[in-house]
Amino acid sequence: MDRSRLPFSRRAALLLSFFSLSACGSNQELPDSVKKRNGTVVVESCALDPWQTATLQSDSARAVLNEVILLCLYVRNGVAEPLAPADQSSVAQVTSALKQRGYRVRLGVTTGETPGTTPSALEGSLVDPAKRAALIASLAGFAPISDGIALAPPTLLPTSEASFRAFVNELAATLPDRRVGLFAPPSSMTPSDVASGDAIKLSALSSSLSRSYLMTLDLHCCDDVPGPTTASDWITRVVTFARSQTNTASLSFSLPLYGTYFGATKTQRQVSYAEAAGMAASRHIEILRREDTGSLYFSFSDAGGVSTVVFDDSHSLLRTLSEVDAGVPADVGVLYYGLGGEDPNLFAALKERMK
Secondary structure, eight states: OOOOOOOOOHHHHHHHHHHHHHHOOOSSOOOSOBOOOOEEEEESSSSOOHHHHHHHHSHHHHHHOSEEEEEEEEEETTEEEEOTTOOHHHHHHHHHHHHHTTOEEEEEEEOTTOTTOSHHHHHHHHHSHHHHHHHHHHHHTTGGGSSOEEEOOOOOOGGGHHHHHHHHHHHHHHSGGGOEEEEEOOOOSSSOSSTTTTTOOHHHHGGGOSEEEEOOOOTTTTOSSOOOSOOHHHHHHHHHHHHHHOSSSEEEEEEESSEEEEOTTSOEEEEOHHHHHHHHHHHTOOOEEOTTTOOEEEEEEETTEEEEEEEOOHHHHHHHHHHHHTTSOTTSEEEEEOTTSSOTTHHHHHHHHBO
């Protein structure tokens, strides 16, 4: 799924927030409190736009978040490097500014959509000790400017399990204090019920990881029927299973800051809160709230049929957190994915209720 965001101003987002919240009611009261958890947010860039900068400088965000992951390192030709036009110097400036604000900062590394990074091609790089060492050396070069590396691997073949395990273990041995995090598949059973789940086994990796971020996102990414991006019962099952697999690495589950546009032609793409509310406003469509998850949604006729948009606001995310609290201990953290796509009221609402 394309996780690109549309830029928008704070004033426009606030106006759209007013529209959507006034257009959709709910019979369920917001929880008085939710558990205070270790908070992480993902920025899909090496730089911060004005909205992201203002948000991270706010007292509300600082009260909720402890850590920022800049997902901006990409594997190309066997080494990790920042996505152009960024370079190591510019990344260092961003991480330094965030640290001054009091955040821990990890640099996320992925393969993105670059040529030659299919699962089989990546397996070829990981299985070769010399190529693996070159990739690890390039990642270690970023350790001095960050508080760790967060691995966001693509879908891997089950045959990659041994080589990926060797890569993670060797990277952890290279970095001080095991500063390796992992975006882990949201498995809830064994054999795994998700793609890549059997290639990434937390039971074999936990001693080399400082934190595993369970990617409880895109729940309906492959369904014909539009649905919410996550659900509390799914998160609880995934966390329960992960805790049974590891007793060393810290865990976090994930919540979306973006919504999903389910196109009439069975295509999907990410939408920000502001874009979703703006689409409804421009078409004079009422935004409704799902009874099961509290997510917002609306549908409209498109060129190829009926399209549906499903997204979250502070109400639905607080409801999800409250329901997760019943089955997930407070020592499990939460990762908010996609800073800049959220309801403008989110972090203030979280700050008010997190205890």
